[in-house]
Amino acid sequence: MRAGWCGFALGVIWLQSQAALPEWVGWCGLVALGLAAVVVAVWGLRGGTGLSQLRIKPRLRLFAGWSAVWCAAVCVGFGYAAVRAEMRLAASLPHAWEGRDLDVVGSIKGLPSRDENGTRFLFEVDAADAPVAAPVAAPVANFPCVIQLSWIADDAPAPPLEPGERWRLTVRLKRPHGNANFGVRDAEANLLARNVRATGYVSAPAHAVRLPGRARGLSVIVDRWRAALRARIDAVLADAPHRGIVVALAIGAQDEVSAADWLLMRGTGTSHLVAISGLHIGFVAGLAGWLAGAVWRRSAWIGRNWPLRLPAQIVAVTGGAGFAALHATLAGFNVPAQRALWMAGVVALAFVSGRNLARSAVLAWALGLVLLIDPWAVVSAGFWLSFCAVAAILFAVSGRPRLRDRRQPGDDDDDSDGNSDGNGEGEGNGNGNSGGESKSKGGNAPGKFPGLRAAPGRRMRSFGERLHSAAHVQIAVTLALAPLTVYWFAQIPLIGPLANAFAIPWVSLLVTPAVLAGVALPAPFDAWAFHTAHALLDLLAAGLHRLSGPGWALWWLPQPDAWALAAAALGVFWCLAPRGWPLRWAAPLTWLPLLMPASPGPPSGSFRLTALDVGQGTSVLVETAHHALLFDAGPGPESTHAGERVVVPFLQAHGVTALDTLIVSHADSDHSGGAPAVFEAIEVHQMLAALAPDNALWSSARQHGAATLPCAAGQRWQWDGVEFAMLWPDAGPLQGKSNAHCCVLRVSTLPTAASLAAGRIQTAPPRVAALLTADIEAPTERVLLARDRGALRAQVLVVPHHGSKSSSTEPFLDSIDPSIALFQVGYRNRFHHPDAGVFERYNARHIELGRSDTDGAMRVEASPDTQGAALTLERYRETQRRYWMDR
Known part of the structure; x- marks a missing residue:
């Protein structure tokens, strides 16, 4: 069963990395491969009957049989996860219903989450009414069963919401959508794992009606x-x-x-200690089991002989498993809790039935049961950290001798055998003694049993060995989880x-x-x-x-990339192998790819521009060979917390631990709100900003050791063969609304060496340029045009004001003449950016367009070329696509 469950898990993991679910051709191939694997498995594991004419050595036949078992299990896991995915994705919000008021009737699901901005909760829908004048109607049967809602506390606080309460609400919904960025967790996968197929808010709180009665059920x-x-x-x-x-x-x-x-x-x-983890459940389950067994054994105190009817060991094991189930339910049935519960349940069933299961088999059963219930558990960090930690413990102690008392001839026969596997699982004698009692044989005279005088020394040695075993386990867990910690959190707490x-x-x-x-x-x-x-x-x-x-x-x-992660995993296995494993000293060499610095920046004289998907806001990272500049930091706590959720994790995953310059284009929260989070997590050497003198970001930057300077037209500097020029605003006090004095930055490569050698530096323009325009509008565009049209020419344009109709005038676009235009907009944002007319204005010029709401983060590699500009545009949702995107 171990091979079967592990293969099943591999199939589930394989499916969750697919860009699309299998079509009928894929299903035919999967079924054919599975059936062929079953035939080979039967032939290989049952002596080759039916194919005896193939004279194959038994070992080779056995290897083929077990390989086929793995293959068949992988096919089953892949098919099972695909079927579950098709069923879950079948319920979806019709496109025509997005952004429209509709009435839903249902009940509160789970625990509502409250903060100063309102209440967020899951709503289990019983019925939904189509919006008024909807272009098309959708079958009610396909309407999402679970939606995620926010009750925003604008004028009045949200009423107290209790689980199971039934409500009629007027809501506005949109299909599940999350920010999609390189190296940042996929929010859409998290929504799918929770079966949330639409998100939105209560659009008419005054019309909300609490209905009589409550939802029923154990949950x-x-x-x-x-x-x-x-x-x-x-x-x-x-x-x-x-x-x-x-x-x-x-x-x-x-x-x-x-x-x-x-x-x-x-x-x-130590963040794992904040959750009700498998460690906590295992501890309290063991304590509950011990207490249940102790009470059962002492039933004679109340005139009962319960142990004669049912052994106390069975009561202890089942009591511990029952308490594990209770505690896991109280924990919300998260993945670590599920893992601990299934392991406890399998051990209890094996003990009651008189079977002896290997610990690796117990872990394999828990792995299979978790994924059988929730195939999307593999997209969470908790799944990998929990199972890999337990696997590391089991593997690390598998080759170590069990601890035993070192007895002298004539020593007393101690009840406890001192066994410990370093995982909190000791082996007792089953009669309740913990090793402190001894069975005397033929008297207890000190002279007859000299070992009694040596007992303190033995106990000290036993304590030292147990302490050494615990340290070994802690080191094993630390080593095993280090690669995963780097992958999920881009850090290793030393x-x-x-x-x-x-x-x-x-x-x-x-x-x-x-x-x-x-x-x-x-x-x-x-x-x-x-x-x-x-x-x-x-x-x-x-x-x-x-x-x-x-x-x-x-x-x-x-x-790390997949190869570095695989090499580090091999090194962990190698390092934790039993004593005598060859060349264990060389295991740390496999971790070198994991510990290497970030991938090198673009070549000297080139730059890389990444427009992040921060929703309705702006944040752009510009990298040269040895420097990094962040232009705006996205929304902050007043909106979507994108600075903390997206910008900082992206920078850390990308290996940017320090920013040479942070530019805050203006005070609007969708551009400046994430800056405090950046200051807290990333070292910033310099901040340029168009902010009022009393803005709190100035003092925050200085407190974190950053030099500060207002943006002013005429500022220029060069990094690694790339020139940065500030085109707006003019020096002096800021005037007008914030959009009128945004920082406008032009990034351009310098003339090539070939141009310099040919003496054409005066006539050859910069080969490649990008223009970052923040939220400027038509008046500012006209001023920039009047000053110097040539200075505006750029192949890459981050579209002004998210594509608002108040900007991107035709003369401005004609002067820039971009090849690539990037729109940073939120999915179905309330401003309706980009404006349809403005978007068509770009499209009519045959400009290659990118939109963060449909493409996710967009990365442009810009480098000079002998034939002109070499530009490559990478869209996250194309290169990192998963089957649940846009579904």
Whole structure:
């Protein structure tokens, strides 16, 4: 079964990396391959009957048989995931219904998330009415079952929303769409994994009606229980700084964890402790199992002999598995919780049935069950981190001898055999003794049993060996998760092993039991437990702050490609192999591609321009051979948090740990809102901006060590054979509205060496240029035209004001004469950018167009060429396409 489940998982992972779901030809090929693999597997594993005329060696036949098993399992996993995907994508919002008011009736699903901007929640739709005057009607059966809504608190706060409540709401929806950027998590995949097939907001809060009755079902009961627990914690801890962590450890909801706590724990590699992870579930399940067994064995105290009817070991195992199920349900059934639950369940079933399963088989069963329930679990970081951590532990301890007492002749026969696998799973004798009791044979005189005098020494040696085993496991987990941490988070916390060495037992042995005690105890005793848990978290935060102080504590690395990740995984396997494995000292050499600096920038004399998909806003990264410039930073907390969600993760994944210059074109929030997040995460050497003197960004830049300078026409500098020239605004006080004094930057390559050698420097124009225009409008365009038309000519244009009809005048476009024009716009934005007439104006000039709402991030490689300009345009949604995009 191990091979079958692992092959099934490979098939599921393969499907989630496809650009499109299989058509009928693909299905025919998949079925044919699967059937052929089944035939070969039967032939290879059952002695070759039916094909005995093929005289093949038994080992080769066995190898072919097991290879066929893997192939058949991969086909099954791929087909199963494809069928589930087709079923889920079948429900979709009709294009004609996007952006229109429509009435939906349904119930609140899950736990609503609240902040100062309003409430966000999932809504399970029972019925939907078509919008008035809709061009086409869609079958109600295909309407999304689950939608994600925001109740925006503009004039009045949103009413309290409880799980299971039924409402009639007037909403405006759009199809699931997320920002698509290189090296940044795919938001659309996350929506698909949660079965969210439309997103939107409550467009008429005054017309919302709470309906009588509630939704029914076990999930609603669980959600209401979780909501009640969150309300109890909120009432007890109020505005306590670590209240969000207590909530997360109690019910698995992480939306209330503060930004400061996230930053601290990510920087120390302890963010996994914020979730109800498999470690926590395993610990409390083991504690519950021990307690159930202990109570069962002592039933004689109340005049019962329960162990004679049912062994205490079975009660302990099933009790632990049952409590794991309860705790996983309380955690919201996330992937680590599922993994721990299925492992506990498989172990319990094997024990009750009298079977002995290998630990790798238990992990394989858990892997298969998780993906059978949720094939989209593989798109989350938690899936990989959870399963790889457990796999690393099992592999690291597989070749180590179990710890045993070193007995002298005549020593007492200790009950405990001292076994430990480093994973918190010890082997006892099944009678409740923990190794502290001994069975005397023929008396207990000290002179007859000299080993008793040596017991303290043996126990010290045993403790040292257990400590060494725990350190070995911690190192194994750190090594195994390092490549994944770099891939998902572009960082390696160097103090992670040290921080986890005390954070894991602190949270698992002290904080989590205190939180669970608060969950179980009635008022007012629950308040004492929650306050105790928060006090323990205060001490933990203080210790982590001390560790995270040095700058070297966090190592930022660029996101590795597939080959570097594969080489690092091979190195982990090699390094954790049992003793005696050849050339283990050479394993770190395979990590060199992972640790190398970011891929080199464009060649000297060229530049690379990346227009990020930040929704309705602007953020453009310009790179030369050895320098980086960021033009605007996208929206901030007042809107979509794109600076924190998109810009900073993109820069870190791209290996940009320092910006030579940050240009903030003007004060509009869709251009400047993300700048504070950039200052917090990235080293900025210089900021140029067209901002009022009292704008807070000036002081923020200086506090983070950046030199500051206002944008002014005439500013010029050169990096690596590329010239940067500021064309607007004029020096002096800023006048008019913010769009009237935006920074306008021209980036151009310098004349080539061939031009210089031929003496044509005076007549040869720069080979390639790009013009970044921010939000300038027609009046500014006319001023720039009147000054110098030649200075505006550029092959690449970031379209002014997102394609607004107030800009991109025809004389301006004729003067620039671009080959490529990039529109940075949000999907179905409320400004209706780009304007249809303006877009057609570009299209009529046969300009190659890119739009962030349909193409995602756009990357232009610009370099001089003997024949003119060499330009290449890469669209994210083309090169990184997945089957769920635009569905």
